[in-house]
Amino acid sequence: MAEVLFSVESGEGRITINRPEKSNALSREMLKEMRRVLHKAGQDPAIRVITITGAGDKVFCAGVDLKASRSADSGQDFGRSDFRQLLIEIVRCPKPTITLVRGHVMGGGVGIVLASDLCLASSDVHFSTPEIQVGMFPMMVMGLLYRNVGRKKATEMMFLGERMTALEAQELGMINHAYNRDQFESAAREFLQKLIVKSSTILKMGKEAISRVLDAKLAGEEQFLESALAEVMATDDSKEGIRAFLGKRPPKWN
Numbered sequence: 001m002a003e004v005l006f007s008v009e010s011g012e013g014r015i016t017i018n019r020p021e022k023s024n025a026l027s028r029e030m031l032k033e034m035r036r037v038l039h040k041a042g043q044d045p046a047i048r049v050i051t052i053t054g055a056g057d058k059v060f061c062a063g064v065d066l067k068a069s070r071s072a073d074s075g076q077d078f079g080r081s082d083f084r085q086l087l088i089e090i091v092r093c094p095k096p097t098i099t100l101v102r103g104h105v106m107g108g109g110v111g112i113v114l115a116s117d118l119c120l121a122s123s124d125v126h127f128s129t130p131e132i133q134v135g136m137f138p139m140m141v142m143g144l145l146y147r148n149v150g151r152k153k154a155t156e157m158m159f160l161g162e163r164m165t166a167l168e169a170q171e172l173g174m175i176n177h178a179y180n181r182d183q184f185e186s187a188a189r190e191f192l193q194k195l196i197v198k199s200s201t202i203l204k205m206g207k208e209a210i211s212r213v214l215d216a217k218l219a220g221e222e223q224f225l226e227s228a229l230a231e232v233m234a235t236d237d238s239k240e241g242i243r244a245f246l247g248k249r250p251p252k253w254n
Helices: 028-043 066-074 080-092 108-115 130-134 139-148 151-160 166-172 181-196 200-214 218-233 236-247
Strands: 004-009 012-017 049-054 059-061 097-101 104-106 118-122 126-128 177-179
Touching (some): 012 028, 049 059, 049 181, 066 236, 080 139, 080 218, 097 181, 104 108, 108 126, 118 181, 126 166, 130 236, 139 151, 166 177, 177 181
Parallel strands (some): 012 049, 049 097, 059 104
Antiparallel strands (some): 004 012
């Protein structure tokens, strides 16, 4: 079965991360496919809004697949570049992008939420950047996190890696609305319909203006942060953290 699904219905182009058995973790191939589909949706005149969601209701996205991170031992890129470019392309997409969150959001999944224009979430999910727990750091989420959350709280999130509720995320400005799970589908559809009937030309012009004001330096920042992440993953502590996580044991930091 395809690990990235794409469908079009009533003006909505929906991208679904379809790997629920692996917490919707992203492989390099999935990242490339998401970029391809996002570009396709952005050029399709039948699509007025683009939604990104995760299959199942347990995890929206756990970020990049940590098992693939073993390639860091040999210095290989397991998807950092494609992840960086995906975030930039979501930000620059000419059509409104909305993440529909029915499951927990972790690591790089937080980056996808923050890169999108809007986010609707089920109120019983949590958000976290837990990379510090496994000898990593959410470098590539950092630029977007500081654009959406105040410095002190964003730093706390990255330093501690603790979970926050959807309601806390809403208060911080990470998401727009948190709905009860039994109301999520109807509320999300109502919200999307409000966007679909707006002028796509004006929304595109508005998005371009927002990006120019807020995100002119984002691409350069993300390029730096990608290299900073590579340096982190080259350390002995990072390699030990990933091995410990995969081996389900406590890490032994050097």
